[in-house]
Amino acid sequence: MDKELEAVVKVQNLYTRFGEAVVHKDISFDIHRGEIFAIIGGSGSGKSTLLREIATLNSPSSGTIQIFGKPLKDLNEKEILKLRTRFAMMFQQGALFGSFTVLENVALPLKEHTDLSSKFINELALQKIELVGLPLDAAVKFPRELSGGMIKRAAVARSLALDPELLLLDEPGSGLDPVSASALDELILSLRESLNLTVVLVTHDLGSLWRVADRVAFLGEKILLGLDTVANLAHSSEPQLRAYFRGARGHLAYQENTWTQK
Numbered sequence: 001m002d003k004e005l006e007a008v009v010k011v012q013n014l015y016t017r018f019g020e021a022v023v024h025k026d027i028s029f030d031i032h033r034g035e036i037f038a039i040i041g042g043s044g045s046g047k048s049t050l051l052r053e054i055a056t057l058n059s060p061s062s063g064t065i066q067i068f069g070k071p072l073k074d075l076n077e078k079e080i081l082k083l084r085t086r087f088a089m090m091f092q093q094g095a096l097f098g099s100f101t102v103l104e105n106v107a108l109p110l111k112e113h114t115d116l117s118s119k120f121i122n123e124l125a126l127q128k129i130e131l132v133g134l135p136l137d138a139a140v141k142f143p144r145e146l147s148g149g150m151i152k153r154a155a156v157a158r159s160l161a162l163d164p165e166l167l168l169l170d171e172p173g174s175g176l177d178p179v180s181a182s183a184l185d186e187l188i189l190s191l192r193e194s195l196n197l198t199v200v201l202v203t204h205d206l207g208s209l210w211r212v213a214d215r216v217a218f219l220g221e222k223i224l225l226g227l228d229t230v231a232n233l234a235h236s237s238e239p240q241l242r243a244y245f246r247g248a249r250g251h252l253a254y255q256e257n258t259w260t261q262k
């Protein structure tokens with residue numbers, strides 16, 4: 001990875017409360033351009049909420065989030081809409097429109113946000129479909145005609161439609177078999193390489209974590225319990241981190257990856 005340490009996302013002293021319930025307490029970290037940054041932690045530790053806050057879909061109770069140097073709380077609605085064209089978020093289910101073909105799904109953001117001709121939009125959409133490794137005949141298929149792995153690729157293609165600088169992925173591998181999940185990891189790595197994308201992902205998949213993440217934020221006890229490479233976190237003596245990485249699944253991923261040495 002190129003070591004330009006420009007902060008694409010900057011989270012400072014972030015607190016999140018839902019009523020009386022505190023989810024995040026004083027969380028701060030930076031995500032650098034070109035980095036693949038993972039957010040992990042136990043169930044209910046606030047991973048998806050944090051990702052939604054970065055995606056401007058939820059507001060934190062206090063603290064600041066800056067994206068591309070812009071503090072989100074200073075932006076008006078129009079500026080938020082403009083900012084949203086510079087990043088894309090892919091939700092767990094992929095969320096393609098079932099009544100649209102893959103091509104129509106990928107073309108949709110271009111139709112909404114540009115004045116380009118239909119012909120040019122279709123050409124651009126086809127390029128994205130090719131970029132994510134889908135066969136071109138998938139373009140005319142409906143989501144129900146695709147495998148789980150192909151649906152995820154199509155959703156990634158749609159996320160890339162407006163050439164975002166930042167891609168936010170919530171559990172990208174969920175529901176995939178291990179081979180398709182691993183192919184999706186390869187896609188994420190290759191997109192980072194070819195497009196210099198910054199990627200933030202929430203994941204429960206430890207195999208994927210070892211394969212793709214440059215750095216990892218571990219949420220627990222409402223705070224940021226760890227922020228480091230996956231190898232360093234896996235060796236941490238912090239009890240929650242130990243339990244996470246030395247649990248049965250964590251242990252397997254740990255062994256595999258210390259044998260193959262990432």
Ligand SMILES: Nc1ncnc2c1ncn2[C@@H]1O[C@H](COP(=O)(O)OP(=O)(O)OP(=O)(O)O)[C@@H](O)[C@H]1O
Nearest residue numbers: 018023041042043044045046047048049050202204
């Ligand atoms: N809109 C909301 N209103 C009230 N509580 C919420 C809301 N969104 C999230 N929460 C609560 O915030 C906490 C964190 O939820 P979140 O979905 O961010 O956790 P998570 O770490 O992503 O969990 P999981 O790994 O199970 O998906 C949970 O206790 C959840 O119930």
